[in-house]
Amino acid sequence: MAHLGLIEEIRISSICCSPYNVRTGLGQIEGLLQSIDNLGLLQPLVVRPCGREFEIVAGSRRFEACRRLGWRKVPCHIVDLDDREAFEVSLVENIQRRTLNPIEEAEAFRRYVDEYGWGGVSDLARRIGKSQEYVSKRMRLLGLPQEIRNDLLVGKIGSSVAEELLSLDNGAMCQELGQLASSSHLTLREIRSLTKMIKDEDDISRLPASLSRSGNEQSRRSADEALRRGVLLLRTTLLRLDEIIDDVDDQWVIREFLMGYRLNLHESISSFIKARMRLNWLVKERAPELVEFVS
Numbered sequence: 001m002a003h004l005g006l007i008e009e010i011r012i013s014s015i016c017c018s019p020y021n022v023r024t025g026l027g028q029i030e031g032l033l034q035s036i037d038n039l040g041l042l043q044p045l046v047v048r049p050c051g052r053e054f055e056i057v058a059g060s061r062r063f064e065a066c067r068r069l070g071w072r073k074v075p076c077h078i079v080d081l082d083d084r085e086a087f088e089v090s091l092v093e094n095i096q097r098r099t100l101n102p103i104e105e106a107e108a109f110r111r112y113v114d115e116y117g118w119g120g121v122s123d124l125a126r127r128i129g130k131s132q133e134y135v136s137k138r139m140r141l142l143g144l145p146q147e148i149r150n151d152l153l154v155g156k157i158g159s160s161v162a163e164e165l166l167s168l169d170n171g172a173m174c175q176e177l178g179q180l181a182s183s184s185h186l187t188l189r190e191i192r193s194l195t196k197m198i199k200d201e202d203d204i205s206r207l208p209a210s211l212s213r214s215g216n217e218q219s220r221r222s223a224d225e226a227l228r229r230g231v232l233l234l235r236t237t238l239l240r241l242d243e244i245i246d247d248v249d250d251q252w253v254i255r256e257f258l259m260g261y262r263l264n265l266h267e268s269i270s271s272f273i274k275a276r277m278r279l280n281w282l283v284k285e286r287a288p289e290l291v292e293f294v295s
Contacts, residue, residue, distance in 0.1 A: 005079035007044060010054055012067055012074060015047060018055045020087040022094055022108040026061050033065040041066060044075040046093070048086055054078065057086045058093040084118045087111075092128050102159040103152050106138040113139070140166055148178035156182040164191045186273065193270050230272045238265045 045059035054076065056063055066074045081089065091108055094100045100108070112124050121139070125132045141152065141162055148165060151157045161181055168174040181191055241262055248254045 005077050007075065007077055009073040010047065010076045010078075012063075012071060014053055015045070015063060015074070015076070016050065016053045016055055017060060018057065018086065018090070020083060020090060021056070021060055022087070022091050022100065022104065023060060024104055024107070026064055027099070029061050029065050032061055033068060036062070036065050037069055041075055044077045046079060046089060047076045048079055048081045055086075057081060058090050061099075084116070087116070087118075088127050095128060095130070101153055101155065102138060102141055102162065103149055106141045109135055109139050110142060137163055145171060145175040145178065147175060148182075151178065151182045158188070160188050161186070161191050164188065164195055167195055180273070184273070190270060190273060194273060234265055234269045234272065238262065238269070241265065 041062060043059075043062070045063055046057040047054040047059075048057050049055075057079065063074065079089075087108075091112070095105065109121075109124060112118050113121060118124075119127070121135050122132050125135045128135075138159075141149070141159070144152070144162060144165060148157070148162065152159065152162050157178065162178075165174050165178050165181070168177065177191070177194055180186065180194075186194075241258060245255055245258050245262070248258070
């Protein structure tokens with residue numbers, strides 16, 4: 001994908017956006033706008049001839065920033081590319097700049113492979129310098145429930161957490177755990193522990209008797225709120241303990257002693273989260289059994 005092309009200044013009115021742009025939006029460009037205003041455009045746009053205009057291949061955010069600043073012309077790198085090459089250049093630049101979130105990447109990969117039919121996963125991986133596993137994992141994210149994809153899109157959960165959720169065959173449980181991960185800011189370690197627990201049907205169905213007898217919705221909500229507050233309290237305690245450990249960094253005996261308590265706190269947090277998951281799962285999946293049991 002090496003194209004020398006030409007460097008010229010082009011009128012903004014002669015530049016148009018591309019239907020092959022891999023980004024779904026411009027995002028926050030205020031910082032970029034200020035940088036260009038102070039330092040100028042450090043890297044030209046990449047464009048290609050398209051009829052009587054020039055179509056943006058890479059640099060949509062830079063173009064918009066220059067337009068808002070009132071520029072009449074912008075430096076452009078003019079290259080001769082077909083549709084596939086233009087898409088690949090746009091994709092590679094955005095991946096290298098890390099301006100795409102995982103869902104945008106996944107959607108771009110899907111368009112390349114399925115919508116446009118330009119090649120398979122191995123072809124795409126080779127063209128953009130990524131492994132087949134990387135491309136496949138990204139594309140699998142599109143199989144997540146819409147709500148989880150939205151959380152991933154706005155950064156409420158990370159790609160590693162989302163990939164862990166994909167290991168669940170139960171769509172309802174996947175969505176439930178995704179919501180919990182987003183609202184409670186669960187770590188990847190906690191998510192892995194919970195997915196392992198969910199896969200073990202015997203484990204997830206063992207709800208403490210004190211919770212399983214809370215058959216009505218009000219009792220369930222009270223129990224859920226108590227567990228949520230318990231997790232919050234333990235996490236706050238964990239943060240304060242970390243501060244103490246940092247203060248005694250040079251006293252290894254005390255540090256090792258405190259680290260043991262830190263591990264216990266982690267295990268307690270995991271237990272609270274599991275109990276909350278079990279409660280919500282049992283109410284949603286086994287409501288008839290609960291009603292019969294309580295009555």
